[in-house]
Amino acid sequence: MIAPSILSADFARLAEALDAIRGADWVHVDVMDAHFVPNLTLGLPVVESLLKATDIPMDCHLMIEDPDRWAVGYAEAGAHNVTVHVEAAKDPVRLARDLRAAGAKAGLSIKPGTPIEPYIELLEEYDTLLVMSVEPGFGGQSFIADVLDKARTVRDLVDTGHLNLVVEIDGGINADTVEQAAEAGVDCFVAGSAVYGADDPARAIEGLRAQAASAHERFTA
Template sequence: MKTPVIAPSLLAANFLDLGKEVDMINRSEADWLHLDVMDGRFVPNISFGLPVIAQVSKVCTKVCDVHLMIEEPGQYAEAFAKAGAQYLTVHLEACPHLHRNLQQIKSLGMKAGVAINPHTSVRLLEDIIIDADLILVMSVNPGFGGQHFIPHSLDKIRQVREMIDSTGSAALIEVDGGITADNAGAVVAAGADVLVAGSSVFGAKDPMAAIRALRNVTAPTVK
C-alpha cells in the first residue's frame, strides 16, 4: 500500500505557542501543514485568517495547504497567495462559478483544490475534476475539530478514485475529518493520497510518533 502524504491540521494546535507547534511539524515526518480558514458564515465557526498564515508560512518548511471554509473565496485568493499558500482549496458548495475559481487560483501560482461536504454527491465533480489538482473529501461536517469519521466517506473516496482514474485527472485525493491511526489504513486503501489529522496528532502525548504512525499505516485485514 502506498505511503500517504500526512498533513497535520493547525486547527488542533496550541495557539498560545504556535511557533513551537510549527517547529515540531518541521522536525516531524509530516509532508504538509493543513490550515483551516473559517468565516462563521459558510461554517458555524471562526478560526484564523491571513495574518496567522502569513506568519506561519515564513517559518514552516512543509507545504502550506490552505482549506477555505468561507463564502466568496474568490475575493481572497490573491491575498492567500501572498500569505504563502501553496495549495488553496475552495468548497464546491460555496462556488457557483467553480471553474473560474480554480483558474484564478492556478493563475496566482497555487495548486487548486475542490472540497465536498459529507452530503454532497461525488457526481457533481464530473465537470471539474480534470481541472483540479486536489479533491478534498470531508469525512466530518466542516466547522469543528475533534469529530468522528463518517463511515460512508469510504464509499465517496472510492467513487472519487474511480472518477480520477477514468478521466485521467491528476488530482490528489485528500481526506479531512476524524482521521486516526485506527482508520487511516482503510482510508488509504479506499484511494486517499493525503491524510489531514488534527486532534489525533496535536492531542497525542507524542505528536511526532502519531505522525509516524499515520505514515506507516497498513491496509486493514479483510475478514
C-alpha cells in the first residue's frame, strides 16, 4: 500500500492535492502540536474538512502530547487509521480499544531510537505499527536504514501468527529506499516528496507500488 503524505503538499491547495493522488491506498496526515515534536501542522478541524473532500481512507499520524485525550476525536470524525506514539501514550491499551470502539483502526508509532522489543505484547492490541525511519517532526529527511530491523522483527511475528497487523513505514521513502523497506516486510509505505515532488503524483504512486511489489516477491520467494 502507498500512503502519500500531505505534509509535502501545498497547504493552500489541499483539496487539489487529494485529487492528485486518487490512486493511493491511504492518505497520510501528519498532525503535529509543536510540543511532542518541534513543528506545528494541522489539527482536527482541518482533518474534518479533508474527510469531506476525499474518499481515500485517511491515515492520521498524531505526533502530539496527550494522545489519550485527543486521538479518539479523529476516529469519531471518520479517520480510517489513527496512529499514536508509544512514547506519548499514557495508557496505550485502553487508547487502542477506544479508537477501535470509535470506528477506526488503531495504530502505534515508534521513533527511530525506541526499541521494539518492550512493546511486542502491546502490539496485540493494535492494527498498525508505524516504524519511523526519520526523526518525527519534519519532512524531507534522510532514510535511517537501521530501523528496518524492527520491521523484520514484527514481520516475523505476523508471518508466524503471533501478531495480526499492518507494518507501515514513514520517512525518506522514495524510489531508492522503498525496495529495502519492502524486503524487510513492510506492507504500507508513507511517501511525501517522492509523490508530491513528482511531475505526476499518480504515476509516482504506481511506480513506488510496482517497486514494492517486486521487492516483496523476492522477499517471499
